[in-house]
Amino acid sequence: MPRKPRTYWTDRAEFYVVTGRLQHYACFHCCKAFKQPFGSGERLCPQCRWPMTNMGTDFKAPPQKDTGQWRKVEALAEAGVRFFPSPPDGLPGERPVALAEVPAFLNRIRPPTAAQRLLAGRPQRSRAPREGKFSVQGQAPHQTFFLFGDRLTQGQHLEVWHSGIWQPARLWGWNGAGGPSHLVLLDEQGQSTGQLPLDPTLRLRWPQ
Ligand SMILES: [Zn+2]
Structure with a gap:
């Protein structure tokens, strides 16, 4: 009899409530991460009150002084790349080593569409003013x-x-x-x- 295919939790919130695994919420202002239970709603940094980002259970915070690594994980976070276990091996998957590798990495995991490539090759002709006052x-x-x-x-x-x-x-x-x-x-x-x-x-x- 064939083995039943392995099933994965699709509802992450339910998974973390059941397992109690803590999330790593990162403050990109303090360059610190704080382990907290999963939850919805905005998390503010306990130190500076800046809104934090849930970087996932498998996130390893760089040393606080390593600003290059912090800018790298911030760039990944802005692109929606986090550190959650994922199929097939339950690991977060390949991640770039340095900030300079982030654009190529994002290109690889999400290749630009034909329209985006076309636009990228054209000179920008934005009519927005270059500078202004708020x-x-x-x-x-x-x-x-x-x-x-x-x-x-x-x-x-x-x-x-x-x-x-x-x-x-x-x-x-x-x-x-x-x-x-x-x-x-x-x-x-x-x-x-x-x-x-x-x-x-x-x-x-x-x-x-
Ligand atoms: Zn902070």
């Missing part, structure tokens, strides 16, 4: 900020004109409307070098 709805501290019509949220990367150069920055903090309250200036390694209040005179642009 607009505000509501009164402080319950303000919502927009740049070129897009609502600004925590964690978004921007570039800000400051001290005579364009500097990378990230939206940060919480105001009364649940939106960001200021900009954190970043160096090339993604480390904070200071902060600016969200002032409507700031010159901003999306990262190039």
Whole structure:
């Protein structure tokens, strides 16, 4: 008699409730991961209150000072790649070793469609303005900020004109409307070098 094919849990939430396996929630601001039970809803970092990302049960947090590895796992997380056991062997599968390998890795696991390849080969002719100032709805501290019509949220990367150069920055903090309250200036390694209040005179642009 043929063996019954092995079945896999398809409902991850049920699996983790049954097994009690802890998830690794990562804070990309503190470069730390925290083991917590699976659950829905937003998890905030116990240290800095930044929203954390569930990187999966098999995630191994890089050393806190290894910013290159942290930027790598953040890039994977942004692309939806996590570290959950998966068929056929119950391991998370192959992952890139370094940040520089991430684009090729993503290309391999999700090859671009013909339309995406066509668009990628064309010069970008966006009519969006290169830079601008944000607009505000509501009164402080319950303000919502927009740049070129897009609502600004925590964690978004921007570039800000400051001290005579364009500097990378990230939206940060919480105001009364649940939106960001200021900009954190970043160096090339993604480390904070200071902060600016969200002032409507700031010159901003999306990262190039
Ligand atoms: Zn944190």
